[in-house]
Amino acid sequence: MVYQYIPICEHSVSCYVRGGKRMTLIQAVLIGCVAALTQLEGGWLGEAKFREPVITGFLVGMILGDVEKGLMIGAALQMMWMGATGIGPTAQLDIGTGGTIGAAVAIMTGKGAEAAIVFALPVAVIMQFLNTLLLTAFSGLMVAADRKIDEGNLKGAISIHYLCGFFTFLLYFGLTFIVMYFGNDAINSIVNGLPEWANNGLQAIASILPAMGFALLMNIIMERNLIPFFIIGFVIAAYTELTMVAVTAIAVAIAWMVFLLRSGQQNSPAAVQQNVVDEWED
Template sequence: MTLFQALLIGVVSALTQLEGGWLGECKLREPVVTGCLVGLILGNVQQGLIIGAQLQMIWMGATGIGPTAQLDIGTGGTIGTAVALMTGTGAEVAIAFGLPVAVIMQFLNTLLLTGYSGLMNKADKLIDELKEKQIISIHFLCGFLTFLVYFSLTFIVMYYGNSAIEGIVATIPEWANNGLAAVSKVLPAMGFALLLNILFERDLVPYLILGFVMAAFLGMSMVSVAAVSIALAWIIYIIRSESTKVIESHETKEEL
């Protein structure tokens, strides 16, 4: 990996931490997005998208509930995809590196937020004093420090740890690679299960069965299933819109 590539990957990792604060909810932290960007940087967009999509399926059901900390999927997905592309491997290596990184960096994020708590007390006092410029300065200072920390750590890992990462991947025994490959196929199912656990309703069961039949028995691709789903949603929307118009027309006649 070249110095310039390591710098760009560090920028991608750091930018994922500014989502929700400076950049709004633009979904930059999602693995399918970071996978595409890392693939573009390393010259293999297609494989980057594939690995990012596989990581996306794993993490799509992960959510922070109550005091439970969310995984840092932005940094984990970025570094995991970069390692997989750099070593010429697949999603199994991306998972092996990405998941621990996601956990560790989330702890780091908690430490950073704890450190910023002192500045928040200062910001509260400035709000009472109506000193808007100083409040804005604190906001940008916290964002810049967060960007710098994540950029520096990612750059160091990618550039100076390049040989170490390749050595670790090369020394992984075949049985471990086989196990990781199996896990990479099971974890997406777990991700979907976690997502269904949050969104599942009885009214959605027929659509779940329909999608399963199309994919498992009819051999339809995900694009085809998505197209049928859009058509069904459109039909339901038309039916409900017509029903609403009929009800409104009936109520109008009764009023007259």
């Protein structure tokens, strides 16, 4: 086996590959930051969808120097998890950390979505349980925050909020950094050591899971009045040679027309008069 030198990062140490790239210190730090920031989205960054695999895949691709593959792996994981949602007391998968590590493994090892699935699914489940334990630990700090609010000490309550965010960032950053940097050889050994039948099975799963994810999403949002739009989209995607960008543009145009039609009906003279009558009766 011939080892080839590849300068992955200008400011990193020398790295060698054997069937895949080796993670550098700077790259491991940046990927750790991406995984940690996905956990701060709801509390600090708002619902910016930063945790979505297509976003984390793009960022990981930029860090590892392969944006195209990062987007492809992220899109595959996005399709797989697009219907995964927490209902009631059931725990939702940690798609932020799972998608980040899955995309990084796929790019490092030179494999496809099957390599991402090997690590993304277990990581998503394990990190979600870890997040549950972390939130349970934070419940004690919430008592102190309530006490400071009752005392009128808003700065103290805000400091507790930032303290929880700091510990969350540090925990997810540290775990991801350790896995990516110190576990690089183990990851390559696991992926490259899989037998052919396992690779074939994972490739089949990688092809089926996006369909299952879309089916789960349809099970949540599908209503009788949405069936015609689903049929139109299926016909366009299956029987034409249009790209996904073109199909998406058509979908946006149809949604826009439906919005305009409904707005026109609500602003019609009959609707306005009915609203006046209803307000008078109230």
